[in-house]
Amino acid sequence: xxxxxxxxxxxxxxxxxxxxxxxxxxxxxxxxxxxxxxxxxxxxxxxxxxxxxxxxxxxxxxxxxxxxxxxxxxxxxxxxxxxxxxxxxxxxxxxxxxxxxxxxxxxxxxxxxxxxxxxxxxxxxxxxxxxxxxxxxxxx
Amino acid sequence: xxxxxxxxxxxxxxxxxxxxxxxxxxxxxxxxxxxxxxxxxxxxxxxxxxxxxxxxxxxxxxxxxxxxxxxxxxxxxxxxxxxxxxxxxxxxxxxxxxxxxxxxxxxxxxxxxxxxxxxxxxxxxxxxxxxxxxxxxxxxxxxxxxxxxxxxxxxxxxxxxxxxxxxxxxxxxxxxxxxxxxxxxxxxxxxxxxxxxxxxxxxxxxxxxxxxxxxxxxxxxxxxxxxxxxxxxxxxxxxxxxxxxxxxxxxxxxxxxxxxxxxxxxxxxxxxxxxxxxxxxxxxxxxxxxxxxxxxxxxxxxxxxxxxxxxxxxxxxxxxxxxxxxxxxxxxxxxxxxxxxxxxxxxxxxxxxxxxxxxxxxxxxxxxxxxxxxxxxxxxxxxxxxxxxxxxxxxxxxxxxxxxxxxxxxxxxxxxxxxxxxxxxxxxxxxxxxxxxxxxxxxxxxxxxxxxxxxxxxxxxxxxxxxxxxxxxxxxxxxxxxxxxxxxxxxxxxxxxxxxxxxxxxxxxxxxxxxxxxxxxxxxxxxxxxxxxxxxxxxxxxxxxxxxxxxxxxxxxxxxxxxxxxxxxxx
Numbered sequence: 001x002x003x004x005x006x007x008x009x010x011x012x013x014x015x016x017x018x019x020x021x022x023x024x025x026x027x028x029x030x031x032x033x034x035x036x037x038x039x040x041x042x043x044x045x046x047x048x049x050x051x052x053x054x055x056x057x058x059x060x061x062x063x064x065x066x067x068x069x070x071x072x073x074x075x076x077x078x079x080x081x082x083x084x085x086x087x088x089x090x091x092x093x094x095x096x097x098x099x100x101x102x103x104x105x106x107x108x109x110x111x112x113x114x115x116x117x118x119x120x121x122x123x124x125x126x127x128x129x130x131x132x133x134x135x136x137x138x139x140x
Numbered sequence: 141x142x143x144x145x146x147x148x149x150x151x152x153x154x155x156x157x158x159x160x161x162x163x164x165x166x167x168x169x170x171x172x173x174x175x176x177x178x179x180x181x182x183x184x185x186x187x188x189x190x191x192x193x194x195x196x197x198x199x200x201x202x203x204x205x206x207x208x209x210x211x212x213x214x215x216x217x218x219x220x221x222x223x224x225x226x227x228x229x230x231x232x233x234x235x236x237x238x239x240x241x242x243x244x245x246x247x248x249x250x251x252x253x254x255x256x257x258x259x260x261x262x263x264x265x266x267x268x269x270x271x272x273x274x275x276x277x278x279x280x281x282x283x284x285x286x287x288x289x290x291x292x293x294x295x296x297x298x299x300x301x302x303x304x305x306x307x308x309x310x311x312x313x314x315x316x317x318x319x320x321x322x323x324x325x326x327x328x329x330x331x332x333x334x335x336x337x338x339x340x341x342x343x344x345x346x347x348x349x350x351x352x353x354x355x356x357x358x359x360x361x362x363x364x365x366x367x368x369x370x371x372x373x374x375x376x377x378x379x380x381x382x383x384x385x386x387x388x389x390x391x392x393x394x395x396x397x398x399x400x401x402x403x404x405x406x407x408x409x410x411x412x413x414x415x416x417x418x419x420x421x422x423x424x425x426x427x428x429x430x431x432x433x434x435x436x437x438x439x440x441x442x443x444x445x446x447x448x449x450x451x452x453x454x455x456x457x458x459x460x461x462x463x464x465x466x467x468x469x470x471x472x473x474x475x476x477x478x479x480x481x482x483x484x485x486x487x488x489x490x491x492x493x494x495x496x497x498x499x500x501x502x503x504x505x506x507x508x509x510x511x512x513x514x515x516x517x518x519x520x521x522x523x524x525x526x527x528x529x530x531x532x533x534x535x536x537x538x539x540x541x542x543x544x545x546x547x548x549x550x551x552x553x554x555x556x557x558x559x560x561x562x563x564x565x566x567x568x569x570x571x572x573x574x575x576x577x578x579x580x581x582x583x584x585x586x587x588x589x590x591x592x593x594x595x596x597x598x599x600x601x602x603x604x605x606x607x608x609x610x611x612x613x614x615x616x617x618x619x620x621x622x623x624x625x626x627x628x629x630x631x632x633x634x635x636x637x638x639x640x641x642x643x644x645x646x647x648x649x650x651x652x653x654x655x656x657x658x659x660x661x662x663x664x665x666x667x668x669x670x671x672x673x674x675x676x677x678x679x680x681x682x683x684x685x686x687x688x689x690x691x692x693x694x695x696x697x698x699x700x701x702x703x704x705x706x707x708x709x710x711x
Contacts, residue, residue, distance in 0.1 A: 006708065008704060008707070013214075014569060014592075015569075017212075017214070018214060018571060018591055019571075020241065020242060021212045021214055021238075021241045021571075021591070022571050022579070023241070023246060024212070024240065024241025024242060024245040024246050025241060025245065025579075026573070026574055027245050027246070028246065029246055029247065029248060030246055030247075032243075032246075032247045032249065032252040032253065032256055035256070035259060035260060035263070035707045036238070036242055036260075037263075037700065037703055037704065037707075038213070039679065039695060039700065040635065040677055040678055040679055040692075040695055041678035041679055041680060043653075043678050043679060043680030043683065044678065044679030044680065044682060044683050044692065044695060045683060046682070046683040046697065047683075048697070048701075049700060049701070049704070052701055052704060053704055056704060056705060056708045057708055058704075058708065067566070070566055072569065072678075073655050073656075073676060073678035073680065074655040074656075075655050076655070076678045076679075076680045079653055079680050079683075079684070083683070083684075107566055108565065108566070108569060108570065108571045108591075109562055109565050109566065109570075109571050109572040111571075112574075115246070
């Protein structure tokens with residue numbers, strides 16, 4: 001049986017979640033591994049959401065927000081980007097492969113790009129194999 | 141567990157979900173979860189019987205929390221929240237799992253799709269257990285409306301709204317109002333003068349006390365949300381406009397046929413587009429480039445439409461326009477022969493089939509070609525005496541290769557989305573389809589609204605259409621806008637942030653990240669305070685707070701974490 005990675009994706013309500021809806025209404029097929037969690041803004045993503053996801057056995061986390069300049073809340077995506085860059089450094093220190101966490105911009109009209117992004121990210125995680133960070137992160 | 145009595149409803153969406161997801165299995169599995177009292181699947185949860193089922197179950201089984209697994213919450217979350225309200229529950233004791241746009245429409249493998257649906261619904265059940273009742277908030281609706289685009293759609297919407305006594309800002313990027321209809325002679329099916337339709341409306345707009353027109357203007361950025369939008373218009377001097385609703389009527393771009401090699405447009409001077417032919421009709425003189433009256437006129441349909449090399453879709457108005465030309469040619473040049481070379485005759489709509497019947501009594505031959513595989517080939521004629529052009533194609537009803545002489549060939553060009561449609565969609569926060577036409581919220585249930593509240597799309601920017609449909613949509617959107625203004629207030633999300641004062645350390649990080657200046661510092665208590673009227677609920681402060689003192693209502697740390705746990709757990 002082939003390895004089916006577990007992926008959690010946090011999508012902002014206004015651009016990326018709508019972009020994912022558009023992928024659906026356009027019937028763009030993509031890998032089934034991703035489980036989407038809707039938040040209002042990518043600025044809401046707390047580092048602990050990501051760390052807890054890895055601790056609970058997820059193999060990859062994908063955060064999507066509005067393109068720079070398009071944030072529904074003016075600049076939540078910039079706040080997310082700043083936090084993401086720090087978080088990338090942090091997870092490496094924790095022994096988590098940086099490729100397992102990604103931040104990408106998806107607009108409400110980018111259904112096709114969303115489907116391609118999910119396929120690309122799923123493939124990346126598939127190549128990396130199972131994460132098994134449950135133990136590493138048990139006491140964090 | 142009394143407060144945890146959960147009802148779970150899995151929607152089939154006809155076959156949209158049920159075809160790919162084993163909805164009955166999902167409903168069965170959910171029965172095993174803590175607190176789940178009722179778990180059912182039903183053909184259409186959003187239908188009246190579907191909603192009544194939820195309302196009745198809430199009463200019968202004393203349900204306290206509801207999960208519906210169906211389409212995107214962006215479509216029906218409000219529908220189901222209202223159902224909860226009708227049953228006396230707080231509307232926020234509800235969570236939706238999106239198993240259509242995120243599962244059945246994007247995956248094909250039934251087993252994987254069902255498994256994914258189960259996990260998403262499980263996540264929703266875990267999350268809904270931690271939901272808290274929230275009180276409604278409402279804001280006043282600014283009674284002004286922004287209409288973008290000064291064609292027939294935008295003009296109609298602007299006049300309809302202004303005639304109801306409400307302020308309209310009408311934005312047009314060119315230097316005059318009227319759009320494409322200003323370049324049309326007669327309108328199908330009744331052959332009415334287009335100028336009579338549009339000019340009187342433009343006059344009314346000029347004189348209207350409630351309409352402010354901004355020509356040569358474009359919107360670069362929109363701030364705010366339904367009821368309270370604003371923009372800065374660079375119109376000579378900077379001008380700030382405030383409005384409660386937006387009608388987008390930015391129109392279409394005619395297809396440029398030079399990419400269709402076999403028609404020779406741009407190379408053969410007597411091959412012209414329908415727009416160029418309209419100009420001749422308006423000037424009252426149908427002439428070849430050399431200035432002669434044509435004896436043979438050919439009309440070719442579906443140029444740039446219904447062909448995988450150009451655009452797949454039908455442009456909806458070209459067939460009836462071609463029939464209108466047959467009438468006009470016949471009355472201007474009764475001796476001329478018309479060859480109407482069509483792929484399928486789509487003269488649908490009130491009065492349009494009749495237009496076909498009467499057109500066919502004229503001096504016209506209807507000839508059918510294969511639009512996908514064998515486009516006609518137009519070439520310069522080798523003979524001096526005959527017409528200057530010859531059109532060669534396989535007439536598919538007879539099966540014969542035929543050659544048709546023509547002095548003038550009219551290409552019925554289709555409609556395309558505006559070049560900047562995608563950019564415009566991003567400015568207004570709406571979606572475009574694969575052909576870059578703006579997407580309506582729902583083709584049947586909400587055809588002029590978009591998924592962004594307070595933003596409506598009308599006319600050919602939404603899909604190719606003729607004047608009749610444009611006007612209908614403009615009137616429909618105006619009704620929606622006026623209804624919103626008449627309500628005076630609009631309910632807005634109550635998902636704001638609050639500070640737990642006991643936990644706040646007074647570092648003021650939240651104040652530095654808030655884009656709305658909604659957080660202030662209470663010097664006497666040394667804690668932060670959120671003004672919930674200004675707060676839009678983005679939650680950036682919550683995730684920046686080092687002590688966990690800020691709480692995002694309905695998107696709390698515990699709620700989101702429980703959703704993650706639910707998705708990943710086995711029970």
